[in-house]
Amino acid sequence: xxxxxxVSLQASELSCFRDERLLFSELSFSLQxxxxxxxxxxxxxxxxxxxxILCGFxxxxxxxxxxxxxxxxDSSYYNDMAYVGHADGTKKELTVLENLKFALALxxxxxxxxxxxxxxxxxxxxxxNPVHTLSAGQKRRLSLARLLITHNLLWILDEPFTSLDxxxxxxxxxxxxxxxxxxxxxxxxSHHDLSMADLNLKRIHLQACQ
Amino acid sequence: xxxxxxxxxIIRRDLLLAFxxxxxxxxxxxxxxxxxxxFPLAVGxxxxxxxxxxxxxxxxxxxxAALLSLDSLFRSDFDDGxxxxxxxSPHALSILVLGKIIAHWLVTGLPLLxxxxxxxxxxxxxxxxxxxxxxxLILATPLLSLIGAxxxxxxxxxxxxxxxxxxxxxxxxxxxxxxxxxxxxxxxxGLPVGAQLNILLAMLLSALVLVPLPTAAALxxxxx
Amino acid sequence: MSWIPAPVSxxxxxxxxxxxxxxxxxxxxxxxxxxxxLLLGAGLYGGLYLAPTDYQQGDSYRIxxxxxxxxxxxxxxxxxxxVMGGIALIWRMKLAEVMLISSAPIGAGxxxxxxxxxSLWGKPMWGTWWVWDARLTSExxxxxxYLGVISLYGxxxxxxxxxxxxxxxxxxGVVNIPIIHYSVQWWNTLHQGPTVSKMxxxxxxxxxxxxxxxxxxxxxxxxxxxxxxxAKLELLKRETTSQWVKTLLEKQA
Numbered sequence: 001x002x003x004x005x006x007v008s009l010q011a012s013e014l015s016c017f018r019d020e021r022l023l024f025s026e027l028s029f030s031l032q033x034x035x036x037x038x039x040x041x042x043x044x045x046x047x048x049x050x051x052x053i054l055c056g057f058x059x060x061x062x063x064x065x066x067x068x069x070x071x072x073x074d075s076s077y078y079n080d081m082a083y084v085g086h087a088d089g090t091k092k093e094l095t096v097l098e099n100l101k102f103a104l105a106l107x108x109x110x111x112x113x114x115x116x117x118x119x120x121x122x123x124x125x126x127x128x129n130p131v132h133t134l135s136a137g138q139k140r141r142l143s144l145a146r147l148l149i150t151h152n153l154l155w156i157l158d159e160p161f162t163s164l165d166x167x168x169x170x171x172x173x174x175x176x177x178x179x180x181x182x183x184x185x186x187x188x189x190s191h192h193d194l195s196m197a198d199l200n201l202k203r204i205h206l207q208a209c210q
Numbered sequence: 211x212x213x214x215x216x217x218x219x220i221i222r223r224d225l226l227l228a229f230x231x232x233x234x235x236x237x238x239x240x241x242x243x244x245x246x247x248x249f250p251l252a253v254g255x256x257x258x259x260x261x262x263x264x265x266x267x268x269x270x271x272x273x274x275a276a277l278l279s280l281d282s283l284f285r286s287d288f289d290d291g292x293x294x295x296x297x298x299s300p301h302a303l304s305i306l307v308l309g310k311i312i313a314h315w316l317v318t319g320l321p322l323l324x325x326x327x328x329x330x331x332x333x334x335x336x337x338x339x340x341x342x343x344x345x346x347l348i349l350a351t352p353l354l355s356l357i358g359a360x361x362x363x364x365x366x367x368x369x370x371x372x373x374x375x376x377x378x379x380x381x382x383x384x385x386x387x388x389x390x391x392x393x394x395x396x397x398x399x400g401l402p403v404g405a406q407l408n409i410l411l412a413m414l415l416s417a418l419v420l421v422p423l424p425t426a427a428a429l430x431x432x433x434x
Numbered sequence: 435m436s437w438i439p440a441p442v443s444x445x446x447x448x449x450x451x452x453x454x455x456x457x458x459x460x461x462x463x464x465x466x467x468x469x470x471x472l473l474l475g476a477g478l479y480g481g482l483y484l485a486p487t488d489y490q491q492g493d494s495y496r497i498x499x500x501x502x503x504x505x506x507x508x509x510x511x512x513x514x515x516x517v518m519g520g521i522a523l524i525w526r527m528k529l530a531e532v533m534l535i536s537s538a539p540i541g542a543g544x545x546x547x548x549x550x551x552x553s554l555w556g557k558p559m560w561g562t563w564w565v566w567d568a569r570l571t572s573e574x575x576x577x578x579x580y581l582g583v584i585s586l587y588g589x590x591x592x593x594x595x596x597x598x599x600x601x602x603x604x605x606x607g608v609v610n611i612p613i614i615h616y617s618v619q620w621w622n623t624l625h626q627g628p629t630v631s632k633m634x635x636x637x638x639x640x641x642x643x644x645x646x647x648x649x650x651x652x653x654x655x656x657x658x659x660x661x662x663x664x665a666k667l668e669l670l671k672r673e674t675t676s677q678w679v680k681t682l683l684e685k686q687a
Contacts (some may be wrong), residue, residue: 019591019592020673020674020675021675022675055294055297055298056297057294057297057430057434058434076300078298078299078300079300081298083295083298085294087289087290087291087294088291089290090291090292091227091286092290093227093230094223094226094230098223102219105215105216105218106216106219106299106301107300108300360602360603364586364599364602364603371589374586377578377581377582377585378582378586380578381582382607382614384575385610385613385614385616388617388618388620389617389620392620392621392624395624413613420609424602424605427598428599428602431598431599431602432595432599434592434595
């Protein structure tokens, strides 16, 4: 994170249709290091679609995304971002350790090693448990551990607070605060309002277009 | 090289997964044996007839078994979000996909080699054709996994893609079927089979190079 | 796209914009229909009346005036679909997607016609409706390839994704067609020995050839008319919410 000052995600005039229905158009925003973007809006307003555009799963029908000033296809974007969605991307037949080792092989090493990360998400000692024996909250925390062990600047989180108790929510918020403080950034959707007062928070409210 | 590392990690993980789900993985093998068993019951057990039909029966059954096993190639990755994570990896998706296909073949294609002699005995295939049968299985079952991968990648996002998958993939299997069963047929009558095996090898090599790209593109489309 | 001269790329962008294309298609279809009818008339007259009776097959050979052009078209349209697929994938051109998917049922239709006429022709020649002749077998597999494209497009709900899927499939198919063709031919010589191959005639008399070419040209024009009509409909379906469709509908109402 040597030049974290210049790290930025910029969206310019994004439009998105779903089944010929306009979800949003000419949506522009920019996100600098140390900022969090919260996407709000009712179901069907295009939050998830926007998130999937940011991940590159969907193509925007118009507009362009820039990472550190260049188009994301020509940048190190995919090396610098990490995504946690509804499906957590872990294999339930494999153990916690096996899952994390695989995630590490797909990306590059990050701030913490596996032991430290498991400790931070309060899963220490679960290394050899198959994922299918974990509770929903523990699985979610496991997918957060993946964010900690791989190199990334931008976190994209789809409803990270679902199936978590208050303690779990606090944990995510503190992890996010730490990530932000170190010059990272995050984009997330959530029904749950963020309670962190000291967070540099931006909001985009999507309204279903008629 | 991180990409090589990721490639091996995929193969290792999929083999481990197959080992943990081993009960499931045996199913295509049972299916293969079962379908071959059906033919004598349907057409009668005259040794001459069975011997003449053996290469075709074995190969059609292998084709169907491969088709049946294809769904497991990307299905669970699609359902649990692993596929999304693969797409987001900084590595080329086509290389990761190739790793998955190779692991899939090791688990579903290679075991067919083990039961092939049994079936050859069932159907009275001449012993001189046994070596050729093995060679065609070695060369052509990876082709089935490779070609099938494109079809699965196109249909993995559909809830009921099974029938559609066979419609997409079976026509593309025709050349494999023709050359593989043709080679075994010729070997059974004592004719040389070099040309057929060479063609299968050429097809396998070109598929190894050509298949990962459209498969990766199709997966991106399916994740959409 | 810097290697394409600016006027050319401008022309393509203009023509490929849906409302422009729609108007253009409307303007062209009557002319295409006239040319098609003239070619069809001339071809049928030449083929059914002027061309001499074959000394071996009698009059039954005249079915080639449908069978052969249909078989040519079936292959031609598939290749065209693959080209459209390539354009759609590389340049994200919506019109190419629409043309690709509009071509598929027409190509399948020609393939079906080629199969049926081939089988009708086989009856007097071989005494059975179906013979596993290399050409007919390849044509049958081609029909399956077409049906795959059509069903895949129908199965994927989001149409942009569906168009990408069929573009990929068409490209994969077109790479495989020569391999399938070659393998089927080899299979045919292996299992059947020498059979009467229909197209292997060393030479065909000019009085038979000219009507054949006329019919082939007529079929090409028929394809153009049909694909433009289908593409118009597909565009309307896809862009129901856009402004130009609304104005068009108001004008017609």
